[in-house]
Amino acid sequence: MGLLTLTLGAGGAWGVSACGAPEYGPLPALCSEGACPDGYDCIHGVCAEPGTPVPITVTRVENLRGEDLKLVPQSDGVLVVWQTYAYGPEGQRFRGARVRADGTVSRPMDLVTSFVADEGSVEPFYDVLGLSDEDLLLAVSATRLPDDDSPRARLLTYRVRLPAPGNEGRGVQFAAAWPGEERMETAGYGAVSRPKLLRRTDRVELGYVRTRELAADPEAEPTAVVIGELGVFPLALDGAQLAPPAYFQVRREQSVAVGVSAAFARTDGSAGDDSAFWVLDDVRPSAVVVSSGGASSELRLERLGHAVEVTSQSLLYLQPSARAGEKLPTDPVAGDALLRRVEAVEVGDPPFMLTDDVVGALGEVRDTPRPAWVAREGRPALLVTPGASSNAPSLQVYSVDQASGATTLVTRIERFSSTLVDAAAATVVGGRLYVAWTDVTEAAAVVRMAVIPEP
Numbered sequence: 001m002g003l004l005t006l007t008l009g010a011g012g013a014w015g016v017s018a019c020g021a022p023e024y025g026p027l028p029a030l031c032s033e034g035a036c037p038d039g040y041d042c043i044h045g046v047c048a049e050p051g052t053p054v055p056i057t058v059t060r061v062e063n064l065r066g067e068d069l070k071l072v073p074q075s076d077g078v079l080v081v082w083q084t085y086a087y088g089p090e091g092q093r094f095r096g097a098r099v100r101a102d103g104t105v106s107r108p109m110d111l112v113t114s115f116v117a118d119e120g121s122v123e124p125f126y127d128v129l130g131l132s133d134e135d136l137l138l139a140v141s142a143t144r145l146p147d148d149d150s151p152r153a154r155l156l157t158y159r160v161r162l163p164a165p166g167n168e169g170r171g172v173q174f175a176a177a178w179p180g181e182e183r184m185e186t187a188g189y190g191a192v193s194r195p196k197l198l199r200r201t202d203r204v205e206l207g208y209v210r211t212r213e214l215a216a217d218p219e220a221e222p223t224a225v226v227i228g229e230l231g232v233f234p235l236a237l238d239g240a241q242l243a244p245p246a247y248f249q250v251r252r253e254q255s256v257a258v259g260v261s262a263a264f265a266r267t268d269g270s271a272g273d274d275s276a277f278w279v280l281d282d283v284r285p286s287a288v289v290v291s292s293g294g295a296s297s298e299l300r301l302e303r304l305g306h307a308v309e310v311t312s313q314s315l316l317y318l319q320p321s322a323r324a325g326e327k328l329p330t331d332p333v334a335g336d337a338l339l340r341r342v343e344a345v346e347v348g349d350p351p352f353m354l355t356d357d358v359v360g361a362l363g364e365v366r367d368t369p370r371p372a373w374v375a376r377e378g379r380p381a382l383l384v385t386p387g388a389s390s391n392a393p394s395l396q397v398y399s400v401d402q403a404s405g406a407t408t409l410v411t412r413i414e415r416f417s418s419t420l421v422d423a424a425a426a427t428v429v430g431g432r433l434y435v436a437w438t439d440v441t442e443a444a445a446v447v448r449m450a451v452i453p454e455p
Contacts, residue, residue, distance in 0.1 A: 031046060031318045055413075057097045058099065061088075062089065068082050069436060069437075070082070071436055073427050075165075076429075078427060083095065087119040094128075096109050097168075101429070103451050106165075114122065114176075116157075120146070126195070126196065127194070127196050131333055134164060135146070136162065137158070137177070140155075155195060155208055158176055186210065193209040194260055195207065195259075196259075198264075204236070205235065209228050209280060211228050232246050232278075250280060254300065261279050266313060274291075275289060277315045278290060285307070286301055287299050287301055287306045289344045295351035296351065298352050299354035301342070303319075313345070315342040318337055318338070319365035321334060321337045329367070333367075333388050334388075335364070339362055339400065339402075359402070360401075362398075365385050371385035371424065382426065383398040390422075391419060392414040395415065395421075395424065397455060411455055413450045421438065422438045423437060423438045432451055432452065433452050
């Protein structure tokens with residue numbers, strides 16, 4: 001099918017001997033100098049039989065969480081974004097590289113290098129939103145620094161200006177879009193939320209969940225109560241704050257130290273409709289609908305549910321296959337995943353009536369790595385997953401009918417690797433499907449990509 005891909009690189013299963021000559025085994029050998037035996041071509045740095053769909057390597061880093069892998073669609077390809085950490089050899093950086101339709105990869109670009117993070121924490125969390133081929137917003141949240149007297153979490157948004165495609169060596173311009181960091185209330189150790197950027201027609205919204213304690217009421221509640229609040233910051237397209245955030249109480253009778261995992265503008269065709277779905281947490285998720293008038297309703301979703309798309313007034317999400325064994329993220333799964341639909345009907349008081357119903361079965365789909373979903377207007381969606389096994393030799397690409405959940409296997413992407421897949425992301429640009437994933441070894445995480453004709 002004309003597959004273009006990016007491959008493991010020096011950390012993979014292909015070795016080079018001490019004298020520099022490639023060793024040929026059951027998998028292809030590296031051909032960094034372009035030397036391959038008769039009958040083999042050098043394809044993306046690997047000696048392989050002509051036409052072999054060898055994946056391309058975008059980057060190799062020592063540490064990478066699955067949620068750090070992000071794809072930003074561009075006119076002629078995608079921008080792959082990741083971060084390095086304060087405790088690593090490169091220090092805290094947000095980085096990116098363009099992958100074009102012909103499979104070429106640009107040199108890596110430092111998007112933001114000024115954010116200071118605690119070397120002893122697992123944060124920052126971040127989100128990125130593309131506004132054009134050259135303009136991005138990047139929101140980042142993190143715990144306080146060791147010498148900071150305030151326990152409050154830190155939240156900041158940057159505006160980023162990329163060089164034009166083909167000129168990546170000229171460097172990136174970036175600046176804080178806010179006068180200073182917002183300090184977000186937090187109750188308890190480690191309660192740093194993941195931020196989420198949502199594009200509107202003429203503005204951007206940034207969602208963040210803060211936690212705080214309500215003062216004890218001796219007559220009603222003898223001890224302080226911890227609550228969660230979804231803060232929605234209205235931003236200009238350059239990231240500047242337009243007004244103070246609006247806060248909505250969320251996570252009633254649920255854990256509150258959560259992040260915003262997804263956000264979708266609702267579109268039901270009515271003039272002036274400006275409501276949105278905000279999906280909180282990824283283990284015990286809930287969906288919050290915020291109306292244009294500033295009211296909200298919340299519905300608890302199925303455990304490990306993964307929100308993927310909004311169609312008219314409905315939110316579609318995946319309930320993954322059940323974990324077996326000790327029910328750890330890396331354990332096997334069994335049974336069908338389900339496509340579910342949350343309907344939100346405006347009723348007044350409460351503002352929305354929310355219902356959750358099964359659309360159809362999808363076969364075996366893991367929650368780790370989370371499947372990638374590509375919504376397509378007027379066409380079935382695309383679902384990318386390794387299926388039941390996190391070290392499956394291929395990624396499966398299905399078309400999914402959003403109305404019935406009916407799935408059809410349309411292609412497979414061979415990984416040429418038996419390492420664990422920790423993340424997957426996908427998008428369609430210009431009639432081509434871009435699929436990125438991370439292969440994790442003991443030594444590194446490697447971001448790879450396939451570029452194929454849109455199924």
